[in-house]
Amino acid sequence: MGFSPSLLDGKKILITGAGKGIGRACALMASECGAQVIAVARTESDLKGMQECCTGSVEYWVGDVTRDELCNRIHNLDSLDGLINNAGLNRVAPMIEQTDENIDAVIQLNIRSAYKIAQAAISPMLRAQSGSIVNMSSQMGFVGSPGRTLYCMSKHAIEGLTKAMAVELGVSNIRVNTVAPTFIKTPMTEPMLDDPEFRKMVMSNIPLNHLGTVDDVANACIFLLSSLSNTTTGSCVKVDGGWTAH
Structure with missing residues (x-):
């Protein structure tokens, strides 16, 4: 880790989807x-x-980001300094084959719950008189890809939401940004990356010619949560190896 071990001293940070991967x-x-x-x-x-x-201070909550109980618990925190809005899913299929269940699942988790969790976090951030929200996006929030109409839709929505939040909440000293990774090897992506043809396609689109790691993405998130990014809001840190630069 390249950051100071005191970089986030005294800050209360809530992270969704914290059990695995990123x-x-x-x-x-x-x-x-x-x-x-x-x-x-x-x-x-x-x-x-x-x-x-x-090695540090971690409290865990077992909860479902799609349920009001979790949103109410976040809303009622005494204070909150940072949120990494990370929970999400992908349903890959040609658009003509996407089912109503897939459409609803992606909208519910990737868009609606992200909105509701961020909405809930605003109140304790106002009590803290500042805050930083990092919405997890993707390179697919900037480009298109076959079989990924639902995921691309959801991540383009996150990019738009983030810009609007940044404009609205800036007056309250709450910053809002996204981090947009390329394909990172996680439990969700590992089965896809094990397919030689798929991996070849991925690597052909990454000028740096290597996959990112979960720590690469975490580094970007920590930067945005910290005072190092004090005047950064409404922006995106792309951890994409150059994919979207094509």
Whole structure:
């Protein structure tokens, strides 16, 4: 880790989807930087495993980002300094084959719950008189891709939401940005990347010619949560190896 272990001292940071992959890496790194982390996921065993690896302060909440109970719990926090709005899913299929269930699932988790979690976080951030929200986007929030109409739709929506939030909340000293990774090897993407043809397609679109890691994404998130990005809002940090530069 290249950051100071006191970079986030005294800051309370909530991270959704924190049991695995990118969310887990963000929780561990935020804790190593001195934050009081609230890690949220649906699976307690994942959260316990993450907590056992952590050297800093991590409290975990077993909760579903699509449920009002979690939003109410966030809303009622005394204060909150940062949010990494990370929970999400993908349903890959040609558009003509996408089912209503897939459409509803992606909209519910990737758009509606992201909106509701961010909305809930505003109140404790106002009580703290400042805050930083990082909405997890994707390179697919800037480009299109076959079989990914639902995911692209949802991440383009996150980019638009983030800009609007940044404009609206700036007067309250709340910053809002996105991080947009390329394909990162996580439990969600690993089966896809194991397909040689798919991996070849991915690598042909990354000028740096290597996949990113979960820590690469976490580094960008920590930067945006910290005072290092004090005047950065309504922006995106692309961790995409140059994919969207084509």
